[in-house]
Amino acid sequence: MRSVAITVNGERRELQLEPRELLVYVLRERLALTGTNVGCDTSSCGACTVLLDGESVKSCTVLGVQADGCEITTIEGLAMNGALHPVQQAFHEQHALQCGYCTPGMVMAAVSLIESGEAGSEKAIREGLEGNLCRCTGYHNIVKAVAAAASVTA
Amino acid sequence: MTATETTGFVGTPVLRREDGPLLKGKGTFVDNIQLPGTAHAVVVRSPYAHARIRSVDLTEARAAEGVVAAFSGADLRDDWKAPMPCAWPVTPEMKNPEHFPLAVSEACYQGDGVAVVLATTRALAKDAAELVVVDYEPLPVAVDLAEAVKDGSPTAHESLESNISYVWKLETDAVDAAFAAADTTVKRRYVQPRLIPNAMELRGVVARPEPNGDVTLWSSTQIPHILKAMSAATLGMSEAKLRVIAPDVGGGFGSKADVYAEDLLVLALARRLGRPVKWIEERSEGYVATIHGRDFITEMEFAATKDGTITAVRANVTAAMGAYLQLITPGIPLLGAWLYAGPYKIPNYSFTCTGVFTNTTPTDAYRGAGRPEATYVIERTMDALAAELGMDRLELRRKNFITEFPATIASGLTIDSGDYVGALDKLLEDFDLDAFHKEQAARRASGDVKQLGVGFSTYTEMCGIAPSRILGAIGFGAGGWESSTVRCLPTGSVQVVTGTSPHGQGHETAWAQMAADLLGYAMEEIEVVHGDTAMAPYGLDTYGSRSLPVGGAALHLAGQRVIEKARQIVAHTLEVSGDDLDFAGGLFSVKGSPDRAMHIKEVAWLAFAAHNLPEGMDPYLEATAVYDASNFSWPGGAHAAVVEVDTETGDARLVRYVAIDEIGTVVNPMIVDGQVHGGLAQGIATALYEEASYDEDGNLQTANLVTYLVPSAAELPSFELGRVSAPSPLHPLGAKGVGETGTIAAAPAVINAVVDALSHLGVTDVQMPATPERVWRAIQEAK
Ligand code: FES
Ligand code: FES
Numbered sequence: 001m002r003s004v005a006i007t008v009n010g011e012r013r014e015l016q017l018e019p020r021e022l023l024v025y026v027l028r029e030r031l032a033l034t035g036t037n038v039g040c041d042t043s044s045c046g047a048c049t050v051l052l053d054g055e056s057v058k059s060c061t062v063l064g065v066q067a068d069g070c071e072i073t074t075i076e077g078l079a080m081n082g083a084l085h086p087v088q089q090a091f092h093e094q095h096a097l098q099c100g101y102c103t104p105g106m107v108m109a110a111v112s113l114i115e116s117g118e119a120g121s122e123k124a125i126r127e128g129l130e131g132n133l134c135r136c137t138g139y140h141n142i143v144k145a146v147a148a149a150a151s152v153t154a
Numbered sequence: 155m156t157a158t159e160t161t162g163f164v165g166t167p168v169l170r171r172e173d174g175p176l177l178k179g180k181g182t183f184v185d186n187i188q189l190p191g192t193a194h195a196v197v198v199r200s201p202y203a204h205a206r207i208r209s210v211d212l213t214e215a216r217a218a219e220g221v222v223a224a225f226s227g228a229d230l231r232d233d234w235k236a237p238m239p240c241a242w243p244v245t246p247e248m249k250n251p252e253h254f255p256l257a258v259s260e261a262c263y264q265g266d267g268v269a270v271v272l273a274t275t276r277a278l279a280k281d282a283a284e285l286v287v288v289d290y291e292p293l294p295v296a297v298d299l300a301e302a303v304k305d306g307s308p309t310a311h312e313s314l315e316s317n318i319s320y321v322w323k324l325e326t327d328a329v330d331a332a333f334a335a336a337d338t339t340v341k342r343r344y345v346q347p348r349l350i351p352n353a354m355e356l357r358g359v360v361a362r363p364e365p366n367g368d369v370t371l372w373s374s375t376q377i378p379h380i381l382k383a384m385s386a387a388t389l390g391m392s393e394a395k396l397r398v399i400a401p402d403v404g405g406g407f408g409s410k411a412d413v414y415a416e417d418l419l420v421l422a423l424a425r426r427l428g429r430p431v432k433w434i435e436e437r438s439e440g441y442v443a444t445i446h447g448r449d450f451i452t453e454m455e456f457a458a459t460k461d462g463t464i465t466a467v468r469a470n471v472t473a474a475m476g477a478y479l480q481l482i483t484p485g486i487p488l489l490g491a492w493l494y495a496g497p498y499k500i501p502n503y504s505f506t507c508t509g510v511f512t513n514t515t516p517t518d519a520y521r522g523a524g525r526p527e528a529t530y531v532i533e534r535t536m537d538a539l540a541a542e543l544g545m546d547r548l549e550l551r552r553k554n555f556i557t558e559f560p561a562t563i564a565s566g567l568t569i570d571s572g573d574y575v576g577a578l579d580k581l582l583e584d585f586d587l588d589a590f591h592k593e594q595a596a597r598r599a600s601g602d603v604k605q606l607g608v609g610f611s612t613y614t615e616m617c618g619i620a621p622s623r624i625l626g627a628i629g630f631g632a633g634g635w636e637s638s639t640v641r642c643l644p645t646g647s648v649q650v651v652t653g654t655s656p657h658g659q660g661h662e663t664a665w666a667q668m669a670a671d672l673l674g675y676a677m678e679e680i681e682v683v684h685g686d687t688a689m690a691p692y693g694l695d696t697y698g699s700r701s702l703p704v705g706g707a708a709l710h711l712a713g714q715r716v717i718e719k720a721r722q723i724v725a726h727t728l729e730v731s732g733d734d735l736d737f738a739g740g741l742f743s744v745k746g747s748p749d750r751a752m753h754i755k756e757v758a759w760l761a762f763a764a765h766n767l768p769e770g771m772d773p774y775l776e777a778t779a780v781y782d783a784s785n786f787s788w789p790g791g792a793h794a795a796v797v798e799v800d801t802e803t804g805d806a807r808l809v810r811y812v813a814i815d816e817i818g819t820v821v822n823p824m825i826v827d828g829q830v831h832g833g834l835a836q837g838i839a840t841a842l843y844e845e846a847s848y849d850e851d852g853n854l855q856t857a858n859l860v861t862y863l864v865p866s867a868a869e870l871p872s873f874e875l876g877r878v879s880a881p882s883p884l885h886p887l888g889a890k891g892v893g894e895t896g897t898i899a900a901a902p903a904v905i906n907a908v909v910d911a912l913s914h915l916g917v918t919d920v921q922m923p924a925t926p927e928r929v930w931r932a933i934q935e936a937k
Binding site: 020028029032033034035036037038039040041042044045047074075076078079084088091092093095097098099100101102103104107122125126127129130131132133134135136137138139140141142143144 | 167169170172173174176177178179180181183185186188277352353354355356402403404405407436437438657658659660824825827828831832833834835836858859860864866867868870872873896
């Protein structure tokens with residue numbers, strides 16, 4: 001067991017972790033932040049995407065102990081004072097989710113893509129979201145939502 | 155239909171009420187259920203495609219840290235009062251080797267469960283599962299479908315003499331004569347790759363024994379009602395003591411319309427151990443443990459006259475069942491059996507299907523189930539016939555379209571409505587084929603490395619998996635009705651209960667739209683309840699694009715019954731005849747004296763108070779209706795795909811897709827568009843990317859998301875959608891199913907486009923998926 005301190009959605013959490021515990025399970029099982037989903041065992045799907053010090057990462061590829069001293073934002077930490085983040089709002093308005101399973105990861109990846117200024121065209125958005133799979137939407141409305149959110153936040 | 159019922163919310167893109175929690179990370183997916191005292195189950199699976207199980211040694215596993223219990227198939231054999239269910243014996247002679255949630259003496263595919271280990275955490279259970287020692291004796295395997303069907307092939311089960319499960323045939327009288335008399339015939343052979351459905355949420359099951367002996371089962375399922383009945387039967391427990399809940403379900407596409415070994419295991423183990431048990435699938439595990447789709451070989455023939463009139467169709471399907479018959483495995487090819495003439499009037503019809511066991515993961519329903527396979531071979535062969543006749547592909551289609559409805563087709567069913575001509579006309583309006591042809595000709599002339607092709611697919615399909623009468627006649631074990639209850643609660647809100655079980659389709663929103671229009675309540679006053687057998691006790695769940703065609707109709711009937719009951723109460727209270735009352739926007743008013751009126755909410759209170767109800771009337775303003783459609787639902791349409799093929803690398807990329815669908819009345823165009831988008835993506839993926847393949851020993855080669863190519867946003871273009879409408883005269887709203895249309899239509903459009911791009915090089919076929927290697931080879935072979 002190792003002691004770590006991770007700031008999750010603005011709150012400092014002190015934890016005793018086994019070295020092999022993946023960040024995604026730390027979030028889901030130790031901190032009960034079950035919004036971050038698991039969709040694969042090969043770091044292929046992006047369902048587990050969170051922001052680590054502002055950058056999007058697949059939390060199934062990060063060990064909990066590696067996040068020691070870092071700031072994590074999960075889907076639960078995105079809405080501000082109850083109001084949806086512009087990306088969440090755009091997903092709602094553009095019907096960019098169906099079953100909603102890929103959604104937390106997709107939204108976090110989109111937030112990071114927009115913040116890094118890489119959501120400037122349809123092509124850029126499509127390529128930028130390559131690591132996040134959705135089986136329901138065919139991506140059409142996801143791309144529209146990210147473009148809409150990018151234009152709002154620009 | 156009166157004006158009030160179709161104005162207002164129905165037909166408008168109301169934003170989904172489901173979104174809020176899902177967007178905030180508050181979904182209720184099964185893995186989010188964390189109950190104290192849970193034992194986590196891990197299934198030990200056979201690494202062999204076919205092996206005798208000599209022994210299972212659980213000693214070390216049982217002694218491992220955190221382990222609660224461990225069982226072999228033999229240990230649990232007596233927990234099962236019946237084998238795993240197959241609900242569709244398609245012929246009386248069908249072979250169906252019995253199987254149980256854990257194999258007892260013979261493992262028949264790579265992934266077949268042989269033992270289960272339970273521990274206090276998932277990680278400890280996984281560690282302990284590694285310690286299970288199974289002594290296998292490998293057996294000969296039947297893997298390749300074309301080989302497995304042959305006499306003398308090794309059999310997938312030791313108990314079988316051949317791998318043939320059944321042969322099913324549907325033929326009209328004069329098919330051979332029509333082929334003999336034809337000016338032209340074409341015959342093609344097509345391989346439909348095996349597909350892995352890949353819902354983004356894996357399967358998961360949690361069972362909790364309740365203090366009174368009841369059990370609550372949460373499953374990531376499309377079919378809570380069917381699962382409840384089948385689980386109770388398999389375990390020999392009282393169905394009345396079982397509650398099944400499908401919470402938020404992260405996609406299904408047919409793969410969660412099944413009764414799985416793990417559902418039954420978790421339920422049995424929770425009862426045995428008296429504590430909650432949880433099993434969560436991993437992706438690579440799901441690749442072997444969750445059903446696959448397709449895996450057909452089809453020989454398809456058309457007979458035609460010189461002028462392009464098609465006179466006969468003959469389809470001969472060999473379909474892989476996989477190792478066992480799951481819930482409706484043998485029936486999947488039959489869901490397309492009546493459809494091999496597509497939207498065309500073809501008077502002579504022959505369809506034969508041979509269901510074949512192989513030592514592979516069982517197949518079952520994957521989006522479209524039987525109908526993409528049919529549409530693929532029809533639309534590929536239409537292009538082949540056009541080439542044979544030297545006729546334009548679209549002219550050939552137009553010449554043979556069914557144009558008058560209702561149309562009784564040679565296979566014996568009746569298409570209630572459609573507009574294939576209108577869909578194709580609109581497609582061509584939107585597409586600009588002349589401009590495309592100019593560009594294509596220019597690239598051909600210049601010998602451009604990147605060649606362009608356009609492909610078309612005009613289709614119809616039968617969905618809504620509906621009339622109980624027909625389902626019974628073709629051997630299906632259950633009915634096809636759907637149920638709904640509408641409750642106008644005394645304090646001004648409405649509860650709509652549906653037996654459908656959405657997993658991304660937005661029923662809560664669409665059902666509220668329909669109920670609001672019907673009853674005159676505000677959307678926010680309506681709650682929609684589904685997916686919990688304690689709250690929605692009757693239903694047949696969601697698959698086969700049936701929810702709106704059947705479940706939506708049930709809601710409509712229940713709403714009308716509520717209105718009729720309310721009308722009697724108003725008539726009684728105001729001392730007028732029910733016939734003298736108008737009902738609009740929630741208000742009953744006396745014809746000619748509109749000031750004498752009563753709102754339905756007021757009636758709901760009167761019905762609850764029951765101080766003065768008509769003689770013999772029960773209190774409460776509610777009604778339940780069951781709708782059993784008199785026919786299937788028949789959507790149709792015309793799609794076009796444009797593909798750019800790199801003739802040096804063989805890389806084929808979809809650059810444009812236009813889909814015109816005819817799906818009758820649309821309740822929520824935004825949701826419908828979403829269904830079409832998702833369906834298209836899966837059909838396109840079939841054509842270009844996805845294929846599950848096994849090596850000769852039955853090892854799954856595409857064993858995870860790295861090797862099996864589910865497309866990302868980067869592989870797909872945006873889609874152009876349009877609609878024409880020929881409302882179903884049989885459905886109360888005129889609606890049709892739409893969940894599978896995109897998948898059904900897209901694959902042939904894309905492959906027709908790939909072939910068109912290369913036709914000037916002599917290429918006439920490319921097998922799905924049209925990978926760079928396959929395309930490159932097709933080009934080389936045509937040289
Ligand atoms: S769970 Fe699939 S990438 Fe992390
Ligand atoms: S919305 Fe279902 S996987 Fe993306």
